[in-house]
Structures are given as structure tokens and as C-alpha cells.
Amino acid sequence: MPCPLIVILGDQLTPDLPILEGAPENAVVALFEVEEEGRYVPHHPQKIAFLFSAMRHFARELRQQGRQVHYTCLDDNDNTQDLIGEAERVAKLYGCDEIRVTSPGEWRLLARIRKRPHTPLPWYRVHDDRFLCTLEEFNQWAQGRQRFRMEHFYRWMRRETGLLMDEHNQPEGDQWNFDHDNRKPLPDRLDPPEAPKHKPDDITRDVLTLVDTHFKQHFGTLEGFNWPVTRRQALNDLEHFIKHALPFFGDYQDAISDQHPFLYHARLSGALNAGLLRPLEVCQAAEKAWRDGRVPLNCAEGFIRQILGWREYVRGIYWLNMPEYKQRNALKADRDLPAFYWSGETDMRCMRRAIEMTRDNAYAHHIQRLMVTGNFALLCGVRPEALCDWYLSVYIDAYEWVELPNTLGMVLYADGGYLGSKPYCASGKYIDRMSNHCQHCRYDVKKNVGEDACPFNSLYWYFLERHEQQLAGNQRMKLIYGSLNKMKSDKRQALREQAIHFLDQLDYEPAYGRGDHRAGYETGNHNKGKSRS
Numbered sequence: 001m002p003c004p005l006i007v008i009l010g011d012q013l014t015p016d017l018p019i020l021e022g023a024p025e026n027a028v029v030a031l032f033e034v035e036e037e038g039r040y041v042p043h044h045p046q047k048i049a050f051l052f053s054a055m056r057h058f059a060r061e062l063r064q065q066g067r068q069v070h071y072t073c074l075d076d077n078d079n080t081q082d083l084i085g086e087a088e089r090v091a092k093l094y095g096c097d098e099i100r101v102t103s104p105g106e107w108r109l110l111a112r113i114r115k116r117p118h119t120p121l122p123w124y125r126v127h128d129d130r131f132l133c134t135l136e137e138f139n140q141w142a143q144g145r146q147r148f149r150m151e152h153f154y155r156w157m158r159r160e161t162g163l164l165m166d167e168h169n170q171p172e173g174d175q176w177n178f179d180h181d182n183r184k185p186l187p188d189r190l191d192p193p194e195a196p197k198h199k200p201d202d203i204t205r206d207v208l209t210l211v212d213t214h215f216k217q218h219f220g221t222l223e224g225f226n227w228p229v230t231r232r233q234a235l236n237d238l239e240h241f242i243k244h245a246l247p248f249f250g251d252y253q254d255a256i257s258d259q260h261p262f263l264y265h266a267r268l269s270g271a272l273n274a275g276l277l278r279p280l281e282v283c284q285a286a287e288k289a290w291r292d293g294r295v296p297l298n299c300a301e302g303f304i305r306q307i308l309g310w311r312e313y314v315r316g317i318y319w320l321n322m323p324e325y326k327q328r329n330a331l332k333a334d335r336d337l338p339a340f341y342w343s344g345e346t347d348m349r350c351m352r353r354a355i356e357m358t359r360d361n362a363y364a365h366h367i368q369r370l371m372v373t374g375n376f377a378l379l380c381g382v383r384p385e386a387l388c389d390w391y392l393s394v395y396i397d398a399y400e401w402v403e404l405p406n407t408l409g410m411v412l413y414a415d416g417g418y419l420g421s422k423p424y425c426a427s428g429k430y431i432d433r434m435s436n437h438c439q440h441c442r443y444d445v446k447k448n449v450g451e452d453a454c455p456f457n458s459l460y461w462y463f464l465e466r467h468e469q470q471l472a473g474n475q476r477m478k479l480i481y482g483s484l485n486k487m488k489s490d491k492r493q494a495l496r497e498q499a500i501h502f503l504d505q506l507d508y509e510p511a512y513g514r515g516d517h518r519a520g521y522e523t524g525n526h527n528k529g530k531s532r533s
Contacts (some may be wrong), residue, residue, distance in 0.1 A: 005030055005096040007087050009109070010037065010051045012102050012128070013058040014275035015231070017178035018100045020127040024131040027311060028094045029067050031055050033074040035081035035214075040108070041393040043219035045211050046227065046362035047270075050396055053207040056273055060203070061230075070094065074210055082115045083109070090120055105309035105315075106400040107322045132161060138316030148317070148418065151177070154309035161321065163283055163304055164290075164297075172290075177305055185434050186255040192263045193244035198226055198233050216345055217234075219342050219394060220359050227362075227396065230454055234271035238282060241266040242289050250299030252369045258349070260497045261357040265365045266303070269397035272311075275530060279307050306366075314405040317419060326404060329384050329417030331467055336508040337386040341373070348455060349441035350431050362396040367434065369395075374411035375426055379459035382502060383465075384414040410414060422476040425463055428454035449498045462499035465492065 004020055008028045020029070026053050033055065039046050053478035059071045070090050082085045091099050103125045113123060116360050117244065127134075133141075141156060155176050158165055164172045167452045171492060173242070208222055228234040245264040250264065252264055270275050283304045290300035339345040354368045364373070369391070382423075388407045392398045409419030428445040432438040437453075438445040447453035464471070464484050472481045485491075 001030065002098055002161070003027065003096050003477075005087065005091040005094065005099045007032075007099060007101040008055075009102065009104060010055055010060070011274045012130075013054050013231075014130055014278070015058075015061065017102055017126075017275075018129055020067075022126075028066070028070055028090070028096055029059075030070040030072070030090050031059050031064055032072040032079075032083060032086045032090075033265075034072070035074065036083060037102065038074075038215060041389050042218040042383050042389055043215070043360075043392075044227055044362040044394050045215050045218055045222045046220055046225055047188075047396045047398075048215055048218075049204075049207050049211045049225055050223060050227045050270060050362075051274065053204045053348060054276065055379055056203045056207065057230045057392075068496050078461060088116075088119055088121065097121070099270055100126055102126050103128045103447065107318075108400065109322075130275060130278055131315060132283075132308060132314045133157060135316065135319050139320060140314075142316070142320060149421070150309055150313045150419075153313045153316075154305060157308050157312060161280070161283075161286055161308065163308060166302055168370045173380060173384050175301075176239060181298040182250045182302045182327070184251045186252070186257055186436055190252075190257070190260070190263075191301065192248075192257075193240070194259050195226060195262060195267055196233075196237055196240045198228055204229055223358065228276065230377060231276045234276040235270050236267070237268060237271065238266075238285055239279060241268065242285050242295070246286060246289060246299055248296045248299070250296060250302040252436055253302055253365075254349070254429070256365075256367055256372070256437065258353055258440055261361055261363065261365075263365065268362065270363075272307070273397050273399055273402065279311065281385065283307055296321070310406075311402065314409075314419075315401050317405045317409070318401045325408070325415065326385075326388075328415045328418075330409060330414050331381070331412070331416065332383040333378075333383050333412065334382045334387075335383060335503075337377070337382055337390055338380070339507040341390055347442045348376075349443075350435065350437040353437060359392050362394065369406075370411055370424055371426060371430060371434070374407070375424065375430075376456070376459075378412050378423060378425055379456065379463045380506075381410075381463075382410045384412050387412060417474075422474055423467075423471065425460060426456070427460040428456035431456065449494045451499065455499075455502050458495045458498035458502065461487075461492070461495045466495065 002024065004023065004027050006023050008029060008031050021031070033052055043368060059069050062069045072090065078089070087099055094307050099121055101113065104113070105128070116123070121380055133516055141153065158171065158176070167171055208225060210221055230236050238328060245266065250265040255263060268277060268282060272279060272282065273341050286295070286303050287301045289295045289299055290305065313527065320486055340351070341355060344352050346358060350372050354364050354372045358364045359366070369416055374387070384407070388404055392403050393408050409415045410424065413420065413423040428438065432445045442452065443454040444452050445454045448457045459486065464480060470480065470482070471477055
């Protein structure tokens with residue numbers, strides 16, 4: 001009987017993975033903490049601590065099930081600090097005759113496995129079944145389509161899964177989405193629920209000490225670490241969200257608070273992307289809450305769309321287009337990332353608070369990412385690689401398969417409209433409407449020029465002017481360009497000078513440096529089931 005080494009990656013912490021379900025009794029299950037994975041970009045310490053603690057708890061649960069488990073800790077003396085090298089070393093240590101791994105979620109890891117040094121041990125990749133749409137199914141859906149839109153994919157997935165569909169296979173409430181009901185600005189008074197508290201146990205405390213020792217120079221703090229590191233804790237967070245936050249999620253999912261980082265958001269994306277939760281069970285929990293009359297339909301639908309729609313869609317886009325997709329830069333953006341993305345030291349209140357919340361929590365919700373930090377980078381012309389590396393570094397839920405399409409395509413329009421139908425650019429008016437930041441800001445959101453004018457305003461019009469030839473023909477931007485073309489030349493000149501002056505005085509010196517995770521890209525097939533790598 002073959003004796004395989006079953007390698008479990010840090011974002012594959014799911015007990016019923018096919019690779020585990022089909023493993024022989026003599027298999028050795030291995031998990032590795034390696035320096036390489038913590039530093040290819042300067043990951044937030046809370047992200048590293050979350051993954052290491054979740055991995056250690058997962059290993060303990062596997063042992064309790066009677067499995068033979070090898071676990072390499074970061075500071076073990078014989079740790080090669082390299083994922084491929086550690087797998088080969090441990091396989092030899094236990095006398096294994098092959099290495100099996102679930103297909104990785106990131107292209108860089110797949111490329112590294114394919115380009116590993118030649119050794120006698122064969123590697124095999126096993127299908128990852130934790131997504132609602134396989135890559136083969138997505139490719140079939142995409143085949144022959146001249147234009148991709150998430151809404152079309154989302155409707156197809158609703159029919160395929162039956163989520164929020166009636167007995168006639170029509171959408172519940174006779175609407176596919178309730179987006180127009182889900183854009184309410186921040187109310188004057190709100191009382192969002194506190195996140196469930198997860199008291200660190202001995203495993204988590206040891207990990208926090210380890211991470212503080214090895215990664216303390218990275219952006220972010222470990223203070224107040226409060227993420228679920230076991231499946232039981234993640235299920236508790238899901239139940240808490242359904243009961244206390246989902247009834248208000250739809251209405252205020254686009255709102256931004258100066259004081260409350262989480263509002264009515266689920267905080268489940270980190271656990272979901274690491275495998276502690278499966279997407280179908282999360283969607284079904286939201287659907288059941290609606291069918292039981294505990295939440296409005298617009299709230300359940302808006303939440304399910306984030307998972308069934310966007311999450312599955314961007315993964316399909318990523319694997320359909322890599323590695324070429326990562327190199328796209330349709331707007332020819334060439335500025336480095338402003339240094340305050342690492343420090344938060346800026347007078348723009350919305351940017352400061354988004355960065356401070358990210359520093360403190362390894363988290364910011366999707367509108368903060370898209371319409372604050374992302375919008376600012378778009379208006380400034382920040383290089384896609386620089387912003388993608390930053391998002392990949394600082395957020396607990398960031399893996400390249402989900403981060404890259406959202407950042408490069410949705411935020412920066414660097415794919416020229418392949419993912420999103422228009423650039424999500426906005427002036428300070430949008431932030432003022434959806435948040436209470438502006439009332440705390442030293443800049444005046446109602447002013448376009450002058451020392452105290454909101455920088456978003458002049459940057460917005462300067463962005464439109466710079467890219468007029470490329471964007472003016474976009475149907476969704478005709479009204480905007482109509483306003484620009486009606487603007488008097490002296491006003492346009494003043495806005496242009498205001499924006500250029502602001503951009504020229506920014507500090508672009510990187511505070512943390514960028515990891516290079518582009519090495520080894522190659523194209524290849526992603527086959528369902530067990531495949532030779």
C-alpha cells in the first residue's frame with residue numbers, strides 16, 4: 001500500500017477535504033509554518049497569527065481523529081522555511097513514496113510546485129471541492145461569451161444551486177438582486193453589534209508570541225486579536241452574524257463609519273477563505289434566516305450575492321486569465337504607493353481611518369476598500385502591482401485569487417473593463433454621502449480648489465480629464481463627461497493645477513518594501529480529481 005504525505009496548506013483547513021477523505025490509514029498528514037509564506041509580501045501580523053493558530057488547532061483535531069500528523073513549527077531547528085523543501089524533507093523522514101496536495105488557490109504556489117527541483121518523489125494534485133462552481137464549470141459558462149458580467153454569472157449560479165429560488169425556479173421576491181435597497185447612507189444613530197469574543201487559548205497565545213518575535217516589523221498590530229481559529233468558533237461567528245447583524249446588513253452594507261470598523265458586516269471572509277467554513281453552508285444559513293422570517297429578503301440576498309456571486313466569479317476570472325491577467329495596466333498607471341498607506345499619516349480623514357482600522361484589525365469592509373483606499377489609488381494613478389501587493393499584505397482574507405481580480409479589475413480598472421463595466425471613481429461627495437468622515441476632516445468636502453479643499457474632488461476631475469479619450473465612450477460615463485465638457489476652461493485649469501500640486505507633494509517612499517510573488521508564472525490546466533504535477 002502506498003504511503004502518501006498529505007500536505008495541507010494554510011488556507012485548506014477543512015476536515016472533509018477530498019484529499020483527507022480518500023487518504024489511506026497509513027498516510028501522514030503534514031502542515032508547515034514556513035518563513036517564505038509569511039514574507040513573500042509583508043503580511044499583517046494578525047493574518048499570520050490567525051493562520052498559524054488555525055493550522056495548529058486543525059492539526060490537533062486531526063490527531064484527535066486518530067490521524068498521523070506531522071506539524072512543522074516556524075522556529076523548529078530543522079525547518080527548511082520553504083514549502084517545497086519542507087514537504088520533500090518530511091516525506092523522506094516518514095518514508096513516504098508520494099506527495100499529495102490539494103490544488104492551491106494561488107498561481108504562485110501552483111507554479112512553484114510545477115517548477116520544483118527534480119526528485120524521485122512524485123507529486124499529485126487533488127481537486128479542491130470547497131467552491132460552488134468548479135473551474136471547469138466556470139470555463140464552460142464563459143466559453144463563447146464576448147462580455148462577462150457578474151450579474152449574469154450570479155443568476156446562473158442561483159439557478160444551479162437553488163438558493164433563493166421559488167418552486168418555479170424563479171427568484172424569490174421576483175427580483176434577482178435588491179442592490180437599490182442596499183445603498184442607504186449611515187444613519188444618525190446606530191448601534192451595531194459587538195463582535196463575538198474569542199479568548200486566546202494556550203495555542204493562540206504561543207502563536208501570538210511567535211509572530212510578535214518574527215514579524216513585528218510588518219504593518220499592523222497584534223493587540224486585540226479576536227479572530228476565530230477553529231471551525232467551532234467560526235460557526236459561532238456565523239450564528240452571531242445571522243442573529244444580530246444580517247437583519248441590517250443589506251440596508252447599510254455600503255455605509256462607512258468613522259468609529260465602527262465592522263458595522264453590520266459578517267467578519268467571516270477570513271474563516272471562509274481559510275476553509276473553516278464552506279460557502280454553501282454560509283449561504284444556506286442566510287437563506288434559512290429569511291425563510292424563517294428572521295431577516296428581510298434584501299439583506300439575505302445582498303449577503304448571498306457577495307459569496308455566491310462575487311467570490312465565485314472573481315475566482316473563475318483569476319484562473320481563466322492567469323498569469324497574463326496580473327500584468328494588465330490599461331490606464332498605464334505608474335505612480336508608487338503613497339507612503340501613508342503604511343503609516344496612516346494623512347489629513348484625509350477617510351483615508352486615515354480606513355488605514356488605522358486596517359492596522360488595528362487586518363480588516364476593512366468592501367466599500368472602504370473600493371471607494372476609499374482603492375478610489376484614491378485609482379485617482380492618483382498608482383501602479384496596479386503596488387496596490388495589489390498592499391491589499392494582499394494587510395487584509396486577513398486576502399489571497400491572490402480573490403484579491404487580484406478585485407483590486408486590479410474592480411478597483412483600478414487596469415483590465416480595461418473586463419471585470420467591471422466602468423471605473424469606480426468618485427469625488428468626495430460619495431464619501432460624504434455614505435459616511436460621517438467628512439465632519440471630522442480638516443478638508444472641506446464642498447470645496448474643489450484651495451488649501452482646505454477635499455483632495456478627492458480635484459483628483460476626480462483630473463482623472464477624468466487624463467483618461468477622457470479612453471473612457472468618454474463608455475455608456476455609463478457619458479453624463480459625467482458631459483459635465484466635464486460643459487465646465488469652463490478656467491475652472492478645469494484650476495482643478496488640474498490643484499490635483500497636480502497635491503500629487504507632487506505626496507511622499508511615495510515605500511515604508512515596508514514589496515514582496516516579489518510573480519516568479520515562476522506559467523500556464524497550465526486545472527483538472528478535476530487527482531492529477532500528476
